[in-house]
Amino acid sequence: MNYGHMGGYRSRRRKRQKMIKTIVLSLIVVAIIVLSTVFLISLRNRSERVEDTVQTTDTSSLPPDTDPADTAPGVLGEGFITKSFAGEELNRGDLILVRAGAPYVFPDDIELKDLYTGRKKYDNGARAYQISTTDLYLEESVLEKLNGLAEEFYEATGERGLLVKSAYRSYESQKELYDYRVERDGEEEAAKYVAKPSESEHHTALAFDMSVYKDGVNTYIQDEEEYLWIYENAHKYGFVLRYPEEKTEITGIAYEAWHFRYVGVPHAYYMYTEGLVLEEYLELLMTNYLYNESHLKIDCDDGNSYEIYYVTADDYGNAEIILPTGFEYSVSGDNIGGYVVTVKIS
Ligand SMILES: [Zn+2]
Incomplete structure (x- = not known):
């Protein structure tokens, strides 16, 4: 068992x-x-x-049997690719808006060129413009444009009174300036002329203040007499008068005849001829000239033509940007919500 x-x-x-x-x-x-x-x-x-x-593109929104190239607007109709842009790229480029409510995002490292050694010296020892201190810096490509503007002015008028008074400012130097003006004039009056640290265009190395030094006297530049030439030609070098008299409501800054900002030639040309400040120009692009709608065509007086369009980013600054193949282009963030694509078409 x-x-x-x-x-x-x-x-x-x-x-x-x-x-x-x-x-x-x-x-x-x-x-x-x-x-x-x-x-x-x-x-x-x-x-x-x-x-x-x-x-290279998402065709799911297009009707079937349609070649995307037939329906894409402007230069994109001739072929395109998609590139991802992310995060900090939104805060970089010639068209960034830096102002009250739109602070500059400081990079770890900024490449600057000093005006002292960057200016052209003529054979007779003359300079196209003077500088207030050896401690002035701009982005190198912007310095070259400033040199071009000042040299043409010098050749056209023989005047050597132009003086660059201020250019790039670090957070600390803007803070020093702002604190000084608040102490001297009170907060309300100071705010009209001097931006709070991190809200100044001078952080970008794309802006400078121009003045006139003549017969031992330093005065603010004005749009009159021989200096009118600067106001009528700055756009050809990509500069705009950033705070015009009739736009103080929009810019939030009092009239500054001396503050010029680099935005790039086609944009400066359009803003100058249409009488728009950067705030208005970006608003126009993001409202009327999205990449999948019609594009802004700009025919500059130097004979070059450009096509401009806007791509909206998500909350983190990310965007898939449709770019043309076979054309020279550049992409700039606007520091507030999207990217501006500038295509040179001829
Ligand atoms: Zn300034």
Whole structure:
């Protein structure tokens, strides 16, 4: 009985072992099926993704059997690619708006060129413009444009009175200036002329203050007599008078005849001829000239033509930007909500 009991026990154990073997085997088979299905799906997704990159745009919103090139506006109709822009790129570029409520995002490192060594020296020892201190800096490409403007002015008028008074300012130097003006004039009066630290355009290295030094006297530049030339030609070098007299309500800054800002040639040309300040110009682009709608065409007086459009970013500054193939272009963040694409078309 004991044996019988033992025998029954053994055969039950064998049966159980056989059952476990069957379960393990079928589990392995199921695992193989699941894994190969997952592998096949991922392989298909990957090839779809490769197709996406080659095709370079999301065509899902377009009607079927339509070549996207036929429906894309302006230069994009001739072929385009998509590039991702992210985060801090929104805070960089010639068209960033820096003002009260739109603070500058300081980079870890900013590349600057000093005006002292960056100015052209003529054979007779003359300079196209003077500087108030050797401690003046701008972005190098902006300094070159300033040199071009001042040299043409000097050649046109023979005047050497132009003096650059202030250019790039760090957070600390703006804070010093602001605190000084608040102490001297009170907060309300100071705010009309001097931006709070981090809200000044001088942080960008794209702006400078011009004045006139003549016969031992330093005065603010005015749009009169020979200096009118500067106001009528600055846009040809990509500069705008940033705080005009009739726009103080929009800029929030009192009239500053001396403060010039670099925005790039086509934009300066358009803002100058249409009488728009940067706030108004960006508003116009983001309202009327989105990438998938009509684009702004600018024919500059130097014979070059440009096409401009706007791409809205998400809350983190990210955007998928559609860019033309076969054309020279640049992309600038606006520091507030999107990107401006500038395409040189001829
Ligand atoms: Zn200024």
